[in-house]
Amino acid sequence: MNITEETKVGEIATQHPMATRVFSRHGIDFCCGGGVPLQTACELRGLSTSDVLGEIEHVLAGSDPDLDRWDEAPVADLVQHIVDAYHLPLREELPRLESMARKVARVHGDKDTERLGGILETFLRLEAELGDHMAREEDVLFPEILRHGEGSDLPVEPFVDDHSDAGQALAVLRELTDDYQVPEGACNTWRALWHGLEALEQSLHLHIHLENNVLFPRVGGAHATGR
Ligand SMILES: [Fe+2]
Numbered sequence: 001m002n003i004t005e006e007t008k009v010g011e012i013a014t015q016h017p018m019a020t021r022v023f024s025r026h027g028i029d030f031c032c033g034g035g036v037p038l039q040t041a042c043e044l045r046g047l048s049t050s051d052v053l054g055e056i057e058h059v060l061a062g063s064d065p066d067l068d069r070w071d072e073a074p075v076a077d078l079v080q081h082i083v084d085a086y087h088l089p090l091r092e093e094l095p096r097l098e099s100m101a102r103k104v105a106r107v108h109g110d111k112d113t114e115r116l117g118g119i120l121e122t123f124l125r126l127e128a129e130l131g132d133h134m135a136r137e138e139d140v141l142f143p144e145i146l147r148h149g150e151g152s153d154l155p156v157e158p159f160v161d162d163h164s165d166a167g168q169a170l171a172v173l174r175e176l177t178d179d180y181q182v183p184e185g186a187c188n189t190w191r192a193l194w195h196g197l198e199a200l201e202q203s204l205h206l207h208i209h210l211e212n213n214v215l216f217p218r219v220g221g222a223h224a225t226g227r
């Protein structure tokens with residue numbers, strides 16, 4: 001695939017998974033906002049498209065082109081991968097982050113009431129929505145996908161809408177945490193929370209990308225978005 005400024009961000013992420021490192025580095029949205037050309041995505045972030053193209057080429061030059069090409073894997077393998085690599089770890093990670101967010105808000109709330117309270121509130125809403133969302137994927141959507149396979153015409157829009165909500169919550173968290181810059185004098189739990197939330201963002205972006213841009217176009221028929 002020849003990547004140009006006209007190539008859609010979601011397509012680049014699908015066909016060259018390593019390029020998502022460059023997107024994450026620059027805050028380029030490749031999951032919910034992956035339907036736009038690279039140039040538009042760069043303009044939105046105030047970046048030079050040619051510089052970003054150069055970085056993508058650099059990353060791809062040192063990577064295995066076949067690494068994680070989930071668009072070519074059987075649909076059942078992709079579903080299993082999403083559950084194993086993203087759903088199961090999330091179920092462990094979310095309660096851990098919740099207890100840290102509660103602790104930091106409780107112990108340090110007096111120092112930064114508005115931000116820490118906002119972070120806790122946004123996180124708790126995201127956590128509840130994700131729990132419900134993953135359960136609906138595993139109990140309803142994924143079994144349907146396994147039953148009907150590639151080329152089926154399943155209604156995926158509600159799931160895409162949930163992904164957009166999650167993406168917005170992540171953007172709010174990034175803003176409230178000042179791009180995850182640890183404040184001066186922050187305690188270890190505070191540091192660990194910032195680090196954990198940033199890792200959550202990175203993993204959710206990849207998770208949503210695999211569903212929106214790779215899985216759903218293969219099973220959502222006319223309903224699918226992202227490509
Ligand atoms: Fe999922």
Ligand SMILES: [Fe+2]
Nearest residue numbers: 133137159211
């Ligand atoms: Fe999902």
